[in-house]
Amino acid sequence: MSTEPEPDRAAKATLMLALFLTVMGTYGVFRGIRELQGDPLGPTPELLDAEEQARIEALAELQATFYNEPNRRPFAAANVVLSAMLMIGSAFLVARKPHAVWFLRQAIVANVLWIVAKLGSLLWHSFANAPEVEALLASIEARGDPIAAEPSFAMVVGSMIVFSVFNLVAHVFVGWRVGREDVRRFVAGEE
Helix, strand or coil, rough: CCCCCHHHHHHHHHHHHHHHHHHHHHHHHHHHHHHHHHCCCCHHHHHHCCCHHHHHHHHHEEEEECCCCHHHHHHHHHHHHHHHHHHHHHHHHCCCCCCCCHHHHHHHHHHHHHHHHHHHHHHHHHHHHHHHHHHHHHHHHCCCCCHHHHHCHHHHHHHHHHHHHHHHHHHHHHHHHHHCCHHHHHCCCCC
């Protein structure tokens, strides 16, 4: 059993929760901005040798076919806004604003809905373009390019689902933690 006083534990838990929310929000804003710009996260092609440039170009072609869905930009803009809401809620939590818990719950619900909608859109677009993607993967493998060791269509779709489930679990955990009694009492100034 801990000898630390309850107010200190509540303050530490709230601070860690605010830090976690800030990290989640920052990551979401960063990803949203990158998707809005359409920038790859890879190295600059001019700095690579010819073989690596061919590999990057093949990956870019595959990515353009597989990931560039028509809803990419609206989802990216929504990600920026919803992730910023997590950071704002984190600031409310640290500042002990009376509406912090309510605001964060709304932000988390909105983020969960966004995750589900984004996954649905990605899956719909991916399966709509499945023959084209599989043909591209087959042609890349037939050429003997170094990209041939890249994952299959099913593995990529599976990784999208696993990443989304992980993201959902993180948001649901934060939503549960925000509603805990110690955090609510700390924010209300009772401790």
